[in-house]
Amino acid sequence: IYIxxxxxxxxxHSYSVFSTIILISSxxxxxxxxxxxxxxxxxxxxxxxxxxxxxxxxxxxxxxxxSDNLLPGDVVELQGGDWKAPCDFVMITGSAxxxxxxxxxxxLPVVKQKLGEHPHKHY
Numbered sequence: 001i002y003i004x005x006x007x008x009x010x011x012x013h014s015y016s017v018f019s020t021i022i023l024i025s026s027x028x029x030x031x032x033x034x035x036x037x038x039x040x041x042x043x044x045x046x047x048x049x050x051x052x053x054x055x056x057x058x059x060x061x062x063x064x065x066x067s068d069n070l071l072p073g074d075v076v077e078l079q080g081g082d083w084k085a086p087c088d089f090v091m092i093t094g095s096a097x098x099x100x101x102x103x104x105x106x107x108l109p110v111v112k113q114k115l116g117e118h119p120h121k122h123y
Contacts, residue, residue: 052084090115 003026010019051068057075078096091114099109
């Protein structure tokens with residue numbers, strides 16, 4: 001609000017070009033912020049409804065189920081490649097290179113190892 005009151009004051013004191021430029025740029029920035037917030041909310045809502053088929057161990061048999069049917073404690077088999085997981089996992093065996101940039105903001109992929117192999121953490 002301060003910037004808009006300054007623009008009115010500058011306009012009154014014959015700085016109309018300057019106040020118009022500041023007013024247009026600040027309104028443009030505000031509109032851009034609202035647009036980005038709405039777009040980000042849409043993407044978050046879309047990610048929350050992201051469902052993929054996943055191979056899970058149920059009743060001592062491997063079954064392909066939808067990821068939204070996973071329960072805490074389920075054992076799943078992950079396939080290699082460009083696969084997106086809409087849930088948290090704990091690695092029991094093997095290792096993986098994981099892109100967590102959308103969660104943590106880190107620009108580089110992270111190597112995930114099975115439980116007990118991490119040199120600095122004890123579970």
